[in-house]
Amino acid sequence: MNKDIVFINPLAHVRYEFNPLGLQLLAKSCKDNGFNANIIDLANDFIKENKIFDNSTKKWIEDKIKDIDSDIIGITVMNASLPWVEYIIKVIKNEDKNKKIILGGPQVTALQSELFKLFGNQVDYLVVYEGEQVIVRLIEFIKSKKSVSDLPNNVYTIDDDLQIKYSSIGYEKVDFGIVEDIDFSDYKTSALINIEVGRGCPLDCYFCSSKIINAGRVEYREANVFVEEAQKAFLNSENSKVVISFNHDNFLSNKRKFKEFADYKLENNYFFPYVCEGRIDALDFEMIDLLYETNCRSIFFGIESGSEKIQKLSRKNLRIGTDIFEKVKYMRQKGIVVELNFLVGFLEETTSDLMQTIELAGKLSSIDYFSAPNHSLLSPEPGAYITSVTSQVDYILRKDSVFYKDLINSSMPIQSYNSKFFNHLYMIKNKNYDIEVMGVTASKYFEFLKFFHFTTxxxxxxxxxxxxxxxxxxxxxxxxxxxxxxxxxxxxxxxxxxxxxxxxxxxxxxxxxxxxxxxxxxxxxxxxxxxxxxxxxxxxxxxxxxxxxxxxxxxxx
Structure with a gap:
């Protein structure tokens, strides 16, 4: 039976299985509204089949997506998956140019109609912002063959003359509860199951596009709803080491909401292990006790910089002091693994600023083996303020990154990529030091902290x-x-x-x-x-x- 729509989760360069929560929500919304929907999960199939990135990767993708039993195909786009999305589109259109391709996801919302400059009319529709309701309207629109004047809100299209058309573009709030009872049965063997807690971030860090993607709004699901969903997924898992991952950048930022979650989980004696993320300055010692009591196994914090100057300029605005050290130390005493991430390569960063980051990361790593920090090199993320004030001339290709190596090994045409769209492959030139030298050294330094704990x-x-x-x-x-x-x-x-x-x-x-x-x-x-x-x-x-x-x-x- 032909599907009304088939969603594709492209390769993502991660080395572990995970459920594509965004696509699951879209597929369930379609089914709730009477449409047949299916997901082709390339990212997880790649891992399950023990594939590696090499000259056979393209052929593997072709075999996976040939003869798709739908005239409408939706593809989610993250920054790291964009090269594979481009290839998938090429394969589909070469097989049947009449198939309708819809793109959505964070990278689409960040770049909006600019993506047509990359894909032209090989892509039929771009869906921006939240997609659960829009995707249903768009399928109805395509099937009814209405005129472009009836195009749903938050959808771009392009005509044969390469003229971009749209009705109205703007963030539309999606009430949680529209999509319920997500089916996790295809991910029973996964070690990690993503559960949605909420969406959005009100902060304005200049290196991040989250505020653009969710228009600065912060929303939370009710604790009883997402905890019950997590408990059900946990009980149905066939992996004895499965961990629930609560998805929300601001899981800890609303203390009242966090306590509602903790109270509900404890009252019902749900002891499933979970991981989460948040801002370390939103956390207090009472909340750490609750993290421990509710069986939090690991928590991720973006510290970003050890420099007070960079904290202010980047609008991250963390206070660097003993408070961070004491919180990490207390979490480790409770047995919670603490993942800390730093950014290297801020535009205004001097060698002195960078060394303040190096010192803070080192001191935090000294707490114990399981507090070793990680790092990233700042990249020009679409929608972020830093990208708007940076020239593409100052983008530097990162040939040491795993993304670059995977693409090269797969014979992908990296040299033809426009850095504006494929930002994850690039870092930004720094006027105060050689970012290529310092970036590589930073990678080795953070690796040193991880592997040489007692030597350090x-x-x-x-x-x-x-x-x-x-x-x-x-x-x-x-x-x-x-x-x-x-x-x-x-x-x-x-x-x-x-x-x-x-x-x-x-x-x-x-x-x-x-x-x-x-x-x-x-x-x-x-x-x-x-x-x-x-x-x-x-x-x-x-x-x-x-x-x-x-x-x-x-x-x-």
């Missing part, structure tokens, strides 16, 4: 080096070379076991990053057992004399 402790606490000096050492020597410098300069201050911990972290690093020669290494101590005990109980690092020598051969797989 010895460098800062025994050798008395600052995190800035660690960054400079990596800049001059690369990671392996810097470890050699560390051992050479600290040798007289280290015990045999301390030196072996450094060596083990280096061997482990080479193995995880795929650069080990698989040769066994002899240790004087049972290093693997000791290392994992240190991860479990960080304080043991200061009581290493309790361990006795026992020669051990370690081979990294």
């Amino acid at each position: 402790k010895m460098i800062t606490e025994i050798w008395n080096k600052t995190y800035t000096e660690i960054f400079e050492g990596i800049l001059e020597n690369e990671v392996g070379g810097y470890i050699s410098v560390v051992i050479k300069n600290m040798k007289d201050s280290l015990t045999v076991l301390q030196e072996e911990i450094i060596t083990y972290e280096l061997q482990r690093y080479w193995s995880i990053t795929g650069r080990t020669d698989e040769q066994p290494f002899m240790y004087e101590y049972p290093i693997q057992m000791i290392y994992f005990e240190l991860l479990e109980t960080e304080q043991l690092f200061y009581d290493l004399q309790k361990y006795l020598p026992k020669k051990t051969k370690v081979r990294m797989a």
Whole structure:
């Protein structure tokens, strides 16, 4: 039976399974209104089938989307998926130019009708802002073959003369509850299930487009509704390690709403594990206790910069001080994994500002192994203020990024891409320092904090080096070379076991990053057992004399 519409979730460069919540909402809305809808989930099929990005990727996509049993195809567009969307459109139109293609999603709302400059009339419709109601109206419009004057609101189209047409464009609030009872049965084996808590962000960080996408509005679903949905998805999962992911940038920003969630979950004895995100300045210690009591496993915070100046200029406006450190420390004492992200490459950022970020990230990583921060390089995100004041001439292609490598391995035509549309592949030139050099070094530095936790402790606490000096050492020597410098300069201050911990972290690093020669290494101590005990109980690092020598051969797989 032919479908009224088929949705496609394109490749997304992530390495784990996840349910495409936005498309699930659209498909369910269509079904609730009498239309047959289906989802072709390329992103998850790619992972389930253990595919890698190579010369066979394009053919794999072609096989997956050939003979689509619908005349209407909807494709969601994120910034990282746009190259694959472009290829999918080409394949579909080459097979049947009469099929109607609809694009929607964050990248479409951010770029609006500008996307027609990329796709021309290969794309038939662009849906902006919330799509649950618009998609139903648009299907009705296409099937009825009405004139363009009857086009639904928040839809762009283009005619044969490449003239852009639309009725009315503007944010329309979607009441939560229009779409209920999402079916998660296709994602029973996924380790992560996305559940919608709310939408929108009122903040105006100059590097982010969230305010544009949701017009600055913040909305929350009722706690009993999304908690019951999460509980049902959790109970129906076939993955014993499944975790619920609550989707909302501002999950913690409304304390009353958060307490309603916590009270409902606790009153009903729902102990499913979950992860979430929010602003760290919205969090207090009472809320941390509730996160722990409600079985929060991990929480993500965007810190962005260690510089007060950059915090103000970027309009992130976090106060940098002991408060952040104490909150992270308390969450780690409660066993909650804390994911912290920093941005490198702000337009106004000086080397001094960057080193303040390096210092803050290092100090936060010292709390314990599971507080190691991550980073991103600032990119010109469509709809963000920073993009409006930056010339494309100052965009620099990031050849070290996973996106670039995946596309190159798949023989995608990166050199022909217009940086305005494919922003995730680019960083922005900095007038105060060489962003290409500093960006690569920052990537290695944050990797160092992640993989060399105890080595870093010895460098800062025994050798008395600052995190800035660690960054400079990596800049001059690369990671392996810097470890050699560390051992050479600290040798007289280290015990045999301390030196072996450094060596083990280096061997482990080479193995995880795929650069080990698989040769066994002899240790004087049972290093693997000791290392994992240190991860479990960080304080043991200061009581290493309790361990006795026992020669051990370690081979990294």
